[in-house]
Amino acid sequence: xxKLIIGIDLGGSSCKVGLVNRxxxxxxxxxxxxxxxxxxxxxxxxxxxxxxxxxxxxxxxxDEIAGIGVGVPAILNLEKGDIVEAVNLKWKHVPFREDxxxxxxVPVRVDNxxxxxxxxxxxxxxxxxxxxxxxxxxxxxxxxxxxxxxxxYHGANASAGEIGHMQVRExxxxxxxxxxSGCLETEVSATAILSDALEQVQGLDTGILREEYLRTGCLTxxxxxxxxxxxxxxxxxxxxxxxxxxxxxxARMCYLLNPQLIVIGGGVSNAGDALFKPLNQAFRxxxxxxxxxxxxxxxxxxxxxxxxxxxxWLIHDLIP
Amino acid sequence: xxKLIIGIDLGGSSCKVGLVNRxxxxxxxxxxxxxxxxxxxxxxxxxxxxxxxxxxxxxxxxDEIAGIGVGVPAILNLEKGDIVEAVNLKWKHVPFREDxxxxxxVPVRVDNxxxxxxxxxxxxxxxxxxxxxxxxxxxxxxxxxxxxxxxxYHGANASAGEIGHMQVRExxxxxxxxxxSGCLETEVSATAILSDALEQVQGLDTGILREEYLRTGCLTxxxxxxxxxxxxxxxxxxxxxxxxxxxxxxARMCYLLNPQLIVIGGGVSNAGDALFKPLNQAFRxxxxxxxxxxxxxxxxxxxxxxxxxxxxWLIHDLIP
Numbered sequence: 001x002x003k004l005i006i007g008i009d010l011g012g013s014s015c016k017v018g019l020v021n022r023x024x025x026x027x028x029x030x031x032x033x034x035x036x037x038x039x040x041x042x043x044x045x046x047x048x049x050x051x052x053x054x055x056x057x058x059x060x061x062x063d064e065i066a067g068i069g070v071g072v073p074a075i076l077n078l079e080k081g082d083i084v085e086a087v088n089l090k091w092k093h094v095p096f097r098e099d100x101x102x103x104x105x106v107p108v109r110v111d112n113x114x115x116x117x118x119x120x121x122x123x124x125x126x127x128x129x130x131x132x133x134x135x136x137x138x139x140x141x142x143x144x145x146x147x148x149x150x151x152x153y154h155g156a157n158a159s160a161g162e163i164g165h166m167q168v169r170e171x172x173x174x175x176x177x178x179x180x181s182g183c184l185e186t187e188v189s190a191t192a193i194l195s196d197a198l199e200q201v202q203g204l205d206t207g208i209l210r211e212e213y214l215r216t217g218c219l220t221x222x223x224x225x226x227x228x229x230x231x232x233x234x235x236x237x238x239x240x241x242x243x244x245x246x247x248x249x250x251a252r253m254c255y256l257l258n259p260q261l262i263v264i265g266g267g268v269s270n271a272g273d274a275l276f277k278p279l280n281q282a283f284r285x286x287x288x289x290x291x292x293x294x295x296x297x298x299x300x301x302x303x304x305x306x307x308x309x310x311x312x313w314l315i316h317d318l319i320p
Numbered sequence: 321x322x323k324l325i326i327g328i329d330l331g332g333s334s335c336k337v338g339l340v341n342r343x344x345x346x347x348x349x350x351x352x353x354x355x356x357x358x359x360x361x362x363x364x365x366x367x368x369x370x371x372x373x374x375x376x377x378x379x380x381x382x383d384e385i386a387g388i389g390v391g392v393p394a395i396l397n398l399e400k401g402d403i404v405e406a407v408n409l410k411w412k413h414v415p416f417r418e419d420x421x422x423x424x425x426v427p428v429r430v431d432n433x434x435x436x437x438x439x440x441x442x443x444x445x446x447x448x449x450x451x452x453x454x455x456x457x458x459x460x461x462x463x464x465x466x467x468x469x470x471x472x473y474h475g476a477n478a479s480a481g482e483i484g485h486m487q488v489r490e491x492x493x494x495x496x497x498x499x500x501s502g503c504l505e506t507e508v509s510a511t512a513i514l515s516d517a518l519e520q521v522q523g524l525d526t527g528i529l530r531e532e533y534l535r536t537g538c539l540t541x542x543x544x545x546x547x548x549x550x551x552x553x554x555x556x557x558x559x560x561x562x563x564x565x566x567x568x569x570x571a572r573m574c575y576l577l578n579p580q581l582i583v584i585g586g587g588v589s590n591a592g593d594a595l596f597k598p599l600n601q602a603f604r605x606x607x608x609x610x611x612x613x614x615x616x617x618x619x620x621x622x623x624x625x626x627x628x629x630x631x632x633w634l635i636h637d638l639i640p
Contacts, residue, residue: 075610132475132476144576146576146577148468148473153468154578155452155577155578155579156452156578156579156580156611156614156615157578157610157611157614158578159575159578159608159610159611159614160576160577160578161576161578162575162578162608162611163575163576165575165608166571166572166575166576167568167571167572167606170490171491178608180606248487251486251487252486252487252572253576255479255482255483255485255486256464256466256480256481256483256486256573256576256577257466257475257480257576257577258474258475258476258477258478258479258480258481258482259475259476260476286487286500288479288482288485288498290395290477290479291476291477291479291482294476294477294479295476
């Protein structure tokens with residue numbers, strides 16, 4: 001009786017393997033570091049070991065598994081399930097799905113990490129019941145998944161939603177590793193918040209951010225977010241700039257996509273009102289009333305579990 | 321034997337009624353001025369009169385008509401086929417599809433003008449055989465239709481693709497009737513080209529544009545396009561600015577949508593290389609190689625017939 005799914009969220013730093021039921025509930029999961037330097041075959045061995053351990057700990061058997069969905073930070077050839085390139089994993093041109101189906105002898109489906117996060121939020125998170133939604137993940141980088149009619153929209157060659165290098169600042173943007181400057185990733189990510197904070201503390205005489213910097217010799221985006229929540233004006237101003245730029249950018253996207261919902265996840269989304277207030281205001285100012293009245297912007301709900309749940313969603317139609 | 325479709329393209333200035341076969345060929349058509357000032361019921365009477373005349377002239381009968389598709393410059397409630405608002409026609413809240421089905425006693429489907437133009441190009445024009453495409457119409461205003469999996473994508477409340485008021489210039493943009501400035505419509509439309517030309521001729525001592533302006537007392541976007549094709553440097557510079565801005569804007573859209581094809585129609589698309597060369601170069605510069613290598617930008621092929629053919633497409637699945 002195949003009533004369960006294994007959802008895997010493979011990242012550059014950790015590998016998460018979860019057991020999910022037909023309702024999208026995460027029943028049990030394991031997390032281990034990704035052995036990036038050991039290479040591709042080591043990751044496959046880890047997959048095998050972790051899935052066995054998962055089933056053993058949960059008290060389930062392979063007979064109950066309808067299939068395995070995998071989210072991976074990669075450019076994919078979706079038809080074949082091949083990985084074209086996974087920069088953070090240092091993989092190029094590997095027959096991923098084929099290898100995994102040989103390994104497990106159950107159906108395997110793969111998609112990229114931003115897309116499975118979006119599917120997770122659609123299935124049981126902030127986007128539950130919504131057909132047309134845009135789900136951004138804002139952490140070190142910026143990714144998104146475009147959901148249309150309840151399905152991930154992949155585009156011409158699986159690049160739809162890869163918004164990290166969309167230019168959002170014409171003048172004075174930070175240089176990006178893509179060779180341009182002012183990309184969404186250099187302006188609103190955790191990396192952008194950190195850069196801004198480091199620039200700010202140089203020019204300050206006092207303040208909690210500068211104190212931390214002088215005490216510890218470093219800063220993180222997380223500390224900026226925490227200080228903002230405590231009311232630190234410098235941290236609030238940094239997040240306000242991010243919120244305004246993100247709000248304007250989302251407005252531009254909505255002229256094209258008119259989604260019902262925009263879900264924002266990733267570490268930066270933890271900033272709460274310090275981010276969402278200026279964001280929402282900039283969005284409303286830049287968008288037609290007809291659209292902003294019909295588009296809600298919310299924080300993601302599933303946190304680090306979105307990837308596993310969304311990866312499992314790739315298999316949900318195989319459960320009888 | 322229902323083997324034919326009537327496709328209607330209702331605009332603010334003209335009403336086009338065409339007879340289309342199951343392959344999307346336009347067999348016969350009529351064009352008359354839209355009686356905007358006479359109001360809604362006069363337009364319905366015109367529809368009735370023109371469809372009768374069309375069938376008579378073509379030698380066909382109502383028995384052969386599978387249905388009627390209508391494109392209309394309006395915000396629609398698609399579920400009911402009601403018009404929420406059609407500014408140029410001065411209509412608000414009319415039960416459009418219901419009235420038309422009562423009038424004709426055949427199935428009627430409606431969509432907005434930009435969407436049916438996109439469907440026409442997809443069916444028999446520049447987008448033939450393409451599943452994911454973006455089709456822009458750039459004339460007095462700017463509209464677009466987003467086609468995904470061979471269907472128009474409407475979004476949360478039928479506003480998807482309404483890109484005219486997307487802000488594309490942060491600083492120094494022209495004021496727009498939406499209350500903001502630097503909208504796509506104020507920067508790349510025929511209206512924008514004309515505004516730019518009028519500004520240019522004030523500062524010029526010589527040149528073909530200035531000569532026409534002094535001789536006739538006016539200028540048109542069409543004359544700018546014609547002079548550019550003859551090599552006039554002022555006209556070329558105007559279209560280059562439009563091309564660059566449009567190329568950058570399309571690049572931003574493609575980060576989200578990754579279409580196979582972008583089709584550009586409307587009067588401004590007649591500018592040829594003077595527009596498309598700078599446009600393509602700006603697009604390639606602003607876009608990831610992976611996307612620009614897979615996205616082609618072409619001129620629309622169906623001209624003023626796209627609307628009738630695309631409106632007919634709304635009915636194509638009703639032909640046995």
